[in-house]
Amino acid sequence: MSIFRLTAILVLASFVSSSPAFAADKTLRAGIAAVDVTPQQFPISVNGGMRDVEAERAADPLHARCLVLDDGQARIAIVVCDSCMIPRELLDEAKKKASQATGIPTDRMLISATHCHSAPTLSGVFQSEPNQRYIAVLTEMIASGIKQASDNLVPARIGWGTASVPDQVFNRRWLVKAGVVLTDPFGGTTDRVKMNPGYSANNDKPSGPTDPEVCFVSVQTKDGKPLAFLANYSLHYVGGVPPLSVSGDYFSEFAKQMASRLGVEDTKGFLGVMSNGTSGNINNVDYSQASPPRRQPLEKIRIVASAVADACYKSYQTVEHRDFVPIRMREAEVELGVRLPGDEDVARAKKLLEEAGPGPYTKIEHIYARETLWMAQYPKTVKAKLQAIRLGELGIASSPCETFVETGLALKKESPLKPTFTIELANGYSGYLPTSEHHALGGYETWRARSSYLSADAEPKVRSTLLALLREVAAE
Ligand SMILES: [Zn+2]
Incomplete structure (x- = not known):
C-alpha cells in the first residue's frame, strides 16, 4: 500500500469518527x-x-x-x-x-x-x-x-x-422505655416499638x-x-x-x-x-x-x-x-413468602367480627380481624x-x-x-x-x-x- 493511500484511509477514518452519522449513534x-x-x-x-x-x-x-x-x-x-x-x-x-x-x-x-x-x-x-x-x-x-x-x-x-x-x-418508629407494655391488634404484648407515638414519657x-x-x-x-x-x-x-x-x-x-x-x-x-x-x-x-x-x-x-x-x-x-x-x-x-394466618388466628378473627357486627370498624382489633380474613385467602x-x-x-x-x-x-x-x-x-x-x-x-x-x-x-x-x-x- 502506498503512503498516499494509507494517508487517505487515515483521513477518511478520522472523518468518519467525527461525522454526524457516527455521532448520531x-x-x-x-x-x-x-x-x-x-x-x-x-x-x-x-x-x-x-x-x-x-x-x-x-x-x-x-x-x-x-x-x-x-x-x-x-x-x-x-x-x-x-x-x-x-x-x-x-x-x-x-x-x-x-x-x-x-x-x-x-x-x-x-x-x-x-x-x-x-x-x-x-x-x-x-x-x-x-x-x-x-x-x-x-x-x-x-x-x-x-x-x-x-x-x-x-x-x-x-x-x-x-x-x-x-x-x-x-x-x-420509636423504641419504648423498659417496662412499657405495648399491645398489638392480635392480643400480643411483644412489640418494643411504637409507630407515630406522639410526644410521650414512654x-x-x-x-x-x-x-x-x-x-x-x-x-x-x-x-x-x-x-x-x-x-x-x-x-x-x-x-x-x-x-x-x-x-x-x-x-x-x-x-x-x-x-x-x-x-x-x-x-x-x-x-x-x-x-x-x-x-x-x-x-x-x-x-x-x-x-x-x-x-x-x-x-x-x-x-x-x-x-x-x-x-x-x-x-x-x-x-x-x-x-x-x-x-x-x-x-x-x-x-x-407470605405470613399467612393460622387456623387459630382465623377463628379468633371470626369471633371478634361476629361480636362487633358489620363494619366499618373503629377498633384496631376489629380492623385487623377483618384483615386476617383477607390474608387467609x-x-x-x-x-x-x-x-x-x-x-x-x-x-x-x-x-x-x-x-x-x-x-x-x-x-x-x-x-x-x-x-x-x-x-x-x-x-x-x-x-x-x-x-x-x-x-x-x-x-x-x-x-x-x-x-x-x-x-x-x-x-x-x-x-x-x-x-x-x-x-x-x-x-x-
Ligand atoms: Zn403509607
Whole structure:
C-alpha cells in the first residue's frame, strides 16, 4: 500500500469518527409527558388510613409524570404517579398497552406511586376499596403518558447530583422505655416499638436512622434548557391537605417549585418529578417536640417542598451535563413468602367480627380481624418485580414495597454505582418490607394485614437481588 493511500484511509477514518452519522449513534434523547390523572367523579375513596375517607374535590391536580430516555441502544420509561400505591395488575396492563404503542419492552418500564396519602384508592387495604372506573382510566392514562413521552423524544443532555436535607426526615418508629407494655391488634404484648407515638414519657428513642440525601437526575435539551428533573427523597409523605380533598402532597408541590427554581417559563415543556425513596419507617414529624407548631392546610407541604427544592437547586449549580451516557436496565422477579394466618388466628378473627357486627370498624382489633380474613385467602408466596437502571455512573433500584430506610442506605453503600437511589412502591404493591431486625421489634409496619404480609426473610432477598442487578448493569 502506498503512503498516499494509507494517508487517505487515515483521513477518511478520522472523518468518519467525527461525522454526524457516527455521532448520531451516540446521541442521548429524552421525552416527557405529564398526564392529568385527577379523578373526574367525586366522591371517591381515598386510602392511607385505617378508615376509608371519601374525597369530594381536588385541592390540586394529580399527575402521572413520564420520562422516556433513549441512548440509541436502549429505550426506557420512568413513570411516577400521584397515587398511594398501585397494584401490579394495573401496572402490568398499562405497560402492555404502552409497549404495544411504543415498542418499549415492558421490562424497560419503571412505574411507581409517590405514596401521597391523598389519592384515590387503587388497591384494597384496610377499609378502603378501589373504584373500578378510576382503575380503568388510570391504566389508559399511564399508557398514553408513556406513548406521548416516547413520541416527544428530542436530543438531550444529562447530569445528576445529590443534596442533603436532614431536618425534614424523622424515623417514625420509636423504641419504648423498659417496662412499657405495648399491645398489638392480635392480643400480643411483644412489640418494643411504637409507630407515630406522639410526644410521650414512654418514648425512648427512634429505632433506626434516616436518610437525609436527595438524589436527582437533571435532563436538559441540547441548548441547555431544563427538560426534566427527577428527584428522590426518603420521606413517607407530608400531609396536611385540606379536608376531603385529593392532593399530590409535597411530591407535586416539589415539581412546581423546582420548575420555578430552574426559571422554567413554559411549564408544559418541563417535567418535575419527586419519587419516593425508602421511607417505610420515615415521616415528617419530630416526636421529641412537645408542641410542634400548628399549620394551615398545605402550609407544611410547601415548607418541605421548598426546603428540598432549595437544596436541589444549590447542588444543581455544580452539575455537569453530558451529551451522552449509556443507559442499561435489568429486571428480575423474586418469589417471596407470605405470613399467612393460622387456623387459630382465623377463628379468633371470626369471633371478634361476629361480636362487633358489620363494619366499618373503629377498633384496631376489629380492623385487623377483618384483615386476617383477607390474608387467609392469600397464596403461600407472591412474586415481586425488582429492577436496576444505570444512567452513566448513576444507579436506580426499584422495589414494590414500602421499603425501610435501612434497605435504601445499604443499597447506596454497597452499589458499585455512585450515587444510587431506590424508587419504592414501583411496579406493584407488596406492602411493608421491614428488615429482619424490625420484624423482631414489632410495631405497626409488621402487623399482618394486606399492608404488611411478606415473610421476615423477604428484605434480605429483595436487597441481595437488587444489589446483584445493580452490579449487572454496572458491568454491562
Ligand atoms: Zn403509607
